[in-house]
Structures are given as C-alpha cells and as structure tokens.
Amino acid sequence: MALNGAAAHPAGRPAGPVLEMSDVHKAYGEREVVRGVSFSIAPGECYGLLGPNGAGKTTSLRLALGLTEPASGRIRLLGHDVLTDARRARRGVGVVPQMDNLDPDFTVSENLLVYGRYFGESDAAIAGRIPQLLDFAGLAGRGNTRIQELSGGMKRRLTMARALVNDPQVIFMDEPTTGLDPQARHLIWERLKTLVAQGRTLLLTTHFMDEAERLCTRLAIMDEGRIIAEGSPRELIARHIEPDVIEAFGDGAADWARAVASRASRVEVAGETVFCYTADARPLLADLDQSRDFRYLHRPANLEDVFLKLTGRDLRD
Amino acid sequence: MSNYALPVLSLRFLPVWRRNFLVWRKLAIPSVLGNLADPMIYMLGLGYGLGSLLPSVAGVSYVAFLAAGTVCFSTTNSATFETLYSGFSRMHVQRTWDAIMNAPVALDDVVLAELLWATAKAFLSGLAILVVVWAMGLSHSPLSLWALAVVVLVGLCFSSLGLVITALAPSYDFFMYYFTLVITPMSMLCGVFFPIGQLPPGLHELALVLPLSHATLLARPLLLGQVPEDILLHIVVLLAYAVAGFYAAVVLLRRRLLK
Numbered sequence: 117m118a119l120n121g122a123a124a125h126p127a128g129r130p131a132g133p134v135l136e137m138s139d140v141h142k143a144y145g146e147r148e149v150v151r152g153v154s155f156s157i158a159p160g161e162c163y164g165l166l167g168p169n170g171a172g173k174t175t176s177l178r179l180a181l182g183l184t185e186p187a188s189g190r191i192r193l194l195g196h197d198v199l200t201d202a203r204r205a206r207r208g209v210g211v212v213p214q215m216d217n218l219d220p221d222f223t224v225s226e227n228l229l230v231y232g233r234y235f236g237e238s239d240a241a242i243a244g245r246i247p248q249l250l251d252f253a254g255l256a257g258r259g260n261t262r263i264q265e266l267s268g269g270m271k272r273r274l275t276m277a278r279a280l281v282n283d284p285q286v287i288f289m290d291e292p293t294t295g296l297d298p299q300a301r302h303l304i305w306e307r308l309k310t311l312v313a314q315g316r317t318l319l320l321t322t323h324f325m326d327e328a329e330r331l332c333t334r335l336a337i338m339d340e341g342r343i344i345a346e347g348s349p350r351e352l353i354a355r356h357i358e359p360d361v362i363e364a365f366g367d368g369a370a371d372w373a374r375a376v377a378s379r380a381s382r383v384e385v386a387g388e389t390v391f392c393y394t395a396d397a398r399p400l401l402a403d404l405d406q407s408r409d410f411r412y413l414h415r416p417a418n419l420e421d422v423f424l425k426l427t428g429r430d431l432r433d
Numbered sequence: 434m435s436n437y438a439l440p441v442l443s444l445r446f447l448p449v450w451r452r453n454f455l456v457w458r459k460l461a462i463p464s465v466l467g468n469l470a471d472p473m474i475y476m477l478g479l480g481y482g483l484g485s486l487l488p489s490v491a492g493v494s495y496v497a498f499l500a501a502g503t504v505c506f507s508t509t510n511s512a513t514f515e516t517l518y519s520g521f522s523r524m525h526v527q528r529t530w531d532a533i534m535n536a537p538v539a540l541d542d543v544v545l546a547e548l549l550w551a552t553a554k555a556f557l558s559g560l561a562i563l564v565v566v567w568a569m570g571l572s573h574s575p576l577s578l579w580a581l582a583v584v585v586l587v588g589l590c591f592s593s594l595g596l597v598i599t600a601l602a603p604s605y606d607f608f609m610y611y612f613t614l615v616i617t618p619m620s621m622l623c624g625v626f627f628p629i630g631q632l633p634p635g636l637h638e639l640a641l642v643l644p645l646s647h648a649t650l651l652a653r654p655l656l657l658g659q660v661p662e663d664i665l666l667h668i669v670v671l672l673a674y675a676v677a678g679f680y681a682a683v684v685l686l687r688r689r690l691l692k
Contacts, residue, residue, distance in 0.1 A: 144692065183534060184691055203537045211535035217528035221456040230455065233448035234536035282536070 132195065134159050134286045134317045135180055140189030142175055149175050150186070151341035157334075159285070162308070162318040164328040164335035166423060168432040171338040173321040174214065177288055180319070181206060194285060207235060210279030214290040216271050218263050224250070224274055225259035228281055235282040242281065252310075253277035254303065269300030276307060287311060289320040293327060305331060325420035339427045349419050357417045357425060358382065358393040362400055365389040366410035376400055386429050393417065436687040440541045440680065449533055449546035450553075453523075457554070468558040472507040473565060476500065479626070491628055493657060500566045501653035502625035504559050504580060508587040509645060511558035513616060515551040516595030517608045523547075524599065530690065540690060544596060544683050551592035552585065559584030566656065574658025583655065586671040587648045593678030594644075600685035624649035644674045 133156045142150035150172045157163045165173045178184045180193055182202020191198040196205035219227050225246055232242035250256050253273040258266075266274065272292065279287055292308070293301040308331055312318055322328050328335050329349045336346040345352055353359075358381050364372060365388050373390040377383050379399050380392035392400060397414055404412055457464060480496025490498040523529040530543050563580060566572050598611045622636060623629065623645035632640055640646045647667040654661040661667065 181535065203539055206535065206537045209535075213528075213531065213535065215528060217532040219452070219456075219529060219532075220527060221459065226455070230448070230452050231532070231536065233451065234533055234538050236445075236448075236537070 133157055133192070134161075134194060135319065136190075136192045137176070137180065138190040140176075140179055140191060141187045142172075142179060142184070143187055149341050150179065153189075153338075153341070153343055155336055155343060155346065157286075157317060157319060159317055160312070160315055161333050162312050162320070162331050164332035165319070165321040165338055166323065166325070166328055166335055166419075167321075167338035168323065168427055170340075170432055171427075172341040173338055174290055176338070177290055177319070177321060181209065181211065181288065207282065208285045210282065210284035210287040212272075212275050212279045212287065212289040212292055214294065216275055218271060218274060218278070220263050222263065223259065224255055224261050224263070224266070227263065227274065228278055231278045232281040237282065245281065245283075249277040249280060252280065252307065267300075269296050269303065272296060272300070272304060273307070276304070280311075284316070286317040286319065289318065291322055292320055293322070293324065301327075325418065325423055329419045337423060337426055344426050345422070352422050353417055353419060356422045358395050359417055360394050360397040360414070361417050361421060362392040362394070362397060362404070362412055362414050363389055364392070364404075364410055364412040368408065369410040369412075372403075372408065372410070376403055379403075384424075384429070391421075393421070436684050436691075440545070440683040441539065442545055443542060445538050445542040446546035446549065449538065449543055450550050452529075452533075453546070453550040454553075465557070465561060468507070468511055468554075469561045469565070472503050472510075472558075472562055476503040476562070491653075497571045497657065498653070499626065500562075500571045501580070501656045502649055504562045504566065504584065504656070505587055505623075505645060505648040505652050506620055506625045507562050508555045508559035508584050509591045509616065509619075509648075512551050512555035512588045512591035513595045513611075515554050516547060516592050517599055517602075517611065518605065520547050520551070520596065520599045521602055521605065521608075524686075524690075525602075534690075540687060541683060544679070544686055547596060548589070548592050548679055548682075551595065552588035555588030555592065556581075556584055559587070572656040572658070574656075576654075576658050576660065577656045580652050580655045583648060583652045586651075586668065586675070587645075589675040590644050590648075590671045590678070593675045593682060596682035597678050597685060600682050600689055619643050619645045622646070624653070644671055647671050 135157045138154050140150055140153045141148065153172070153176055165176060167173050175184070179186050180191060180198065182193070182198040182205065185199065193205040194208045196202070198205055219230065222230060228246050228249055229239065229242050233239070246259065247256070250259055253276060255270060255274060255277070263271065293304050296304065305327070308318060320331070332349060334346070334348050335352070336343045337352070338344070345356060347355065369388070369390050370385060373383050373385070373392060376392070380394045382393040384391040394400060401414060476496065476499050480499045484495030487495045489495070533543055534540060560581065563577070567577070598608065602608060620626070622632065622640040623643050624640070625645070629637060629640050629646055647670045651661050651664065651667045
C-alpha cells in the first residue's frame with residue numbers, strides 16, 4: 117500500500133460503478149426518511165451528499181453499507197448486492213463515522229491493529245502498515261499515545277487512518293470535519309485530496325458548502341429524503357443560480373432592496389440581510405455607489421446560495 | 434433478512450473476542466481481585482461467622498455448604514456485570530460495536546463474541562473461587578472438577594440473559610431493575626445460602642423454574658463428592674435459558690441497531 121505515493125489503485129478497480137443506488141426507499145414507522153434515492157458513483161470520484169439535518173444523508177450511508185435494510189430499491193457496492201452480500205462488499209470499504217468511536221482503552225497503534233483484525237488480516241500484515249498509516253495521519257511517533265491524550269483533530273485523523281487499514285477502494289465519510297478548527301479542517305482536506313489522487317473513491321456527507329465545493333467532483337443535494345439536484349459544483353451553480361450576489365445589511369438595506377428589486381432577478385430577505393441575485397451587478401453597484409448608510413458585499417454566487425435556494429432558509433431541527 | 438432469522442454463527446467473532454481480551458489484559462489484576470474479594474468475604478464471613486451458630490447444613494459444615502453457592506453466584510454476577518455494564522458501554526456509550534460493524538463483521542458475530550467473552554470472564558470468576566475452595570480443603574473429591582463444566586453453563590446462561598437486558602436498556606439506570614427484581618431474589622431462592630427445601634411450598638416450585646437453582650443442584654453435590662441427581666434435566670434447563678436468551682438478545686439487538 118503506497119499511502120503517501122501516487123496512484124495506489126490504477127488497476128484492480130471494478131469495471132462498473134463503485135456504488136449504485138436505484139430507487140431506494142426507507143421508512144421508520146410512518147416517517148419515510150429516504151424517498152426514492154438513486155445515484156451512481158464512478159471509480160475515482162469524490163461524491164458529496166449535501167443536505168440539511170434530517171435530509172437522509174446518514175441513513176443513505178447506512179443503507180449503502182448494508183447496516184440497515186431498505187423498504188425497496190436496489191443497492192450495489194463494489195459489485196456486490198448489499199442486500200445479500202454486505203459483509204463481502206465492506207471488505208473493500210473504509211468508514212469514517214460522524215462520531216469518533218476509537219477504542220478509548222487502547223493506544224493509537226493498538227486501535228489500528230485491533231481494527232485490522234476485523235478484516236481478517238494477520239497481525240504481521242497490519243503491523244507492517246502501521247508506520248505508513250501513522251505517517252498519513254500526521255501521528256508518526258505517537259503509536260504508543262493513549263487516545264485520551266489526542267486532540268479532536270488528531271482523533272479524526274486517526275479515525276481516517278483506521279479506515280485505511282484494509283487498503284480500501286472506497287471510503288465513506290460522514291461529516292469528516294464537523295467540530296474541527298480551520299487548521300485541522302485544512303489538513304483533513306489535504307489528506308482527502310491525496311486519497312483521491314491515489315485513485316480511491318470517496319463518498320462524503322457534509323453541510324459545509326465550502327468543503328463540498330472544494331473537494332467534490334460531483335454532488336447531490338438532498339432534502340426530505342430525496343435528491344433534489346445533482347452535478348458538479350460548477351454545474352449546479354450555473355444551472356440553479358444567478359452568477360452575482362450583492363448582500364446588503366443594516367438600516368435602509370431592506371428599503372433599498374425594494375427600490376431596486378426590478379433590476380435584480382431575485383431578492384431574498386433573511387433577518388437584517390438582503391440578498392440580490394443578478395446576472396449583471398453593474399446597475400445595482402452603480403446605485404450603491406451613491407452614499408448609503410448600510411454596508412454591502414458583492415461576491416460571485418456559490419454553492420451555499422444554490423443550497424439555500426433549493427432547501428430554503430428555514431431552520432431544520 | 435428478517436430480524437427473527439436464526440443467528441448466524443461463525444469464527445468471525447474471534448477478533449471481537451480478542452479485542453475484549455486485550456482490554457481486560459490491561460486491567461487484569463484489579464479485575465481478578467475484584468472478582469475474588471467480594472464473594473470470598475461473603476463465603477468466609479457467613480460461612481464461619483454464621484456457620485459457627487449452626488450445627489450442620491445438609492450434613493456438612495455451613496462453609497462447605499456455602500462453597501458451591503458462592504461458586505455459582507459469583508459466576509452469575511460476573512457474567513451479568515460484564516454483559517450489562519461493560520456490554521452497554523461498548524454498544525451504546527463508546528459505539529465500539531458500530532465501529533466493528535463497519536468492517537466485514539456482522540451484528541450476530543459481535544453478539545456471539547460478547548456472549549463468549551462474558552462466559553470466559555465468568556469462568557475465571559468461578560475458577561478463582563474453586564481454587565480457594567480446594568486450597569482451603571472445603572472440597573477434596575475429584576468429582577469437584579466437574580464443577581468447572583457447571584461454571585461454563587452458568588456463564589453461558591447468565592451472559593445470554595444479560596445481553597437481553599442490555600438490548601432493552603435505555604441507560605445504565607435500567608440495570609438496577611434487573612438486579613433488584615431478578616438477580617437478588619434468585620440469590621435467595623436458588624439454594625445459594627440455604628437449601629431450596631427450606632422454602633415454603635409455592636416458592637419452592639418457583640425456585641425450580643429459575644436457572645440458578647439448577648446450577649446449585651449440580652455444583653453442590655459435585656463439590657461434596659456426590660453424583661448429582663437429575664443431571665440431564667439441570668443441564669437442559671441451563672442450556673435452554675442460554676439458547677433462548679441468546680436468540681432473544683440477537684433479535685432485540687437487530688431491532689435496536691440495524692434500523
């Protein structure tokens with residue numbers, strides 16, 4: 117396994133999609149949480165599942181891993197039918213869960229060793245990989261450290277290393293950077309890019325739009341158990357939203373927005389802030405040049421705008 | 434797969450069992466001392482203290498009578514504590530089972546591993562008491578070696594039942610009900626401290642339905658150098674509790690965790 121080198125998996129990729137879900141439904145009692153989800157991930161992609169809380173992202177991951185059964189639909193993972201053969205499919209998968217579930221009674225190295233055994237690997241084979249895995253996680257020389265002594269970022273990186281102990285073709289990550297500081301997030305992003313460069317396939321869920329925009333080659337936006345948009349970040353922005361945004365906030369911003377509403381293609385108000393979406397910001401900027409009491413910001417539209425347009429600004433608890 | 438499908442047993446449980454063993458090894462000395470100290474205090478305190486007031490119980494000194502009860506009850510407690518508190522920690526608090534099930538290991542494998550791990554720990558508890566019993570000369574018949582087999586059965590039986598309770602538990606507090614309503618009454622009804630024959634009618638019949646009675650009815654004669662009566666019946670009852678409990682635990686845990 118060449119964790120730190122390039123192209124670990126040029127050969128040995130499955131010919132077909134890595135993961136294929138077709139019209140998958142899942143209900144908890146009366147509540148249907150996944151309502152006809154279909155998507156397909158090709159080898160080498162970094163595919164993102166985005167959505168507000170309760171959109172069905174984590175349930176979709178659990179379904180894909182065969183940890184819960186769908187009410188209907190077909191799921192194939194690495195060429196195996198997950199309904200009948202989930203265990204075999206999981207041999208080629210690494211999982212980074214949302215909540216850290218490292219073994220608190222073990223050291224860093226013991227966590228990797230014990231986890232590798234679950235894949236039926238010999239102690240010698242796992243031990244041979246541990247230095248590389250620690251290196252990848254930025255934990256070189258910390259093999260004998262106890263888990264309690266690791267920072268949040270270190271624990272997440274160790275969880276990533278643990279997910280690589282079986283040299284997986286595909287890695288599932290459920291909100292990989294939630295709760296981490298910016299330095300720790302950037303380090304995780306670098307490692308994810310390395311994994312993609314090695315030819316591995318990534319499936320990640322997130323509700324950080326900048327994360328998705330930065331990492332994902334393709335993504336699906338989920339809401340209320342359905343995929344409501346799918347494509348590359350650029351495509352989604354081009355397809356769903358005007359290219360320019362002016363955000364204005366403070367006293368008078370709302371009045372100004374009402375006055376110029378005809379010159380913007382869409383205006384949204386969220387609390388004190390107005391968002392003017394437009395294909396041509398020049399007339400609005402010219403108007404703003406006359407001294408105004410409120411502050412404003414002109415920026416290109418991003419994935420977050422698409423997301424909020426499609427899923428709304430209401431809080432999801 | 435239906436939640437009610439029969440459990441699939443495979444050797445995949447082994448790495449999970451080894452995980453628990455590795456944790457235990459780090460804390461082995463306090464763990465063994467804890468397993469040993471409490472029951473020894475009861476056995477020696479009651480055995481010699483209370484025993485000095487008694488002429489003899491079932492034809493032997495009270496401490497020799499109490500030895501078999503202590504072996505069985507200590508094994509019961511060890512299996513129960515492991516599957517309740519430690520099992521619940523691994524399942525619910527640390528999410529260790531979730532991590533394991535992301536690997537190519539199924540829930541059935543994890544539950545089997547927990548059963549056999551708790552049985553192994555319970556065996557160690559029973560063995561520790563037996564060693565003291567032998568060392569003190571409270572039992573000197575070769576037949577008493579068969580008590581080790583009884584200890585295994587008791588371990589399997591109460592580990593299975595413990596896993597059922599863990600599968601149902603919303604939090605640690607829930608376990609109090611099981612101890613208060615099941616384990617403690619059993620310790621009084623099932624021939625641990627005094628012969629079942631002392632119970633009034635009604636309670637006597639109830640006692641014979643409970644698994645711990647069948648454990649003491651096997652272990653006591655063996656420690657006293659006699660061949661127990663109705664051996665097959667006692668073994669079948671203990672195994673039936675173990676098998677039914679394991680199946681119920683697997684079904685309940687599937688419903689809890691694979692949804």
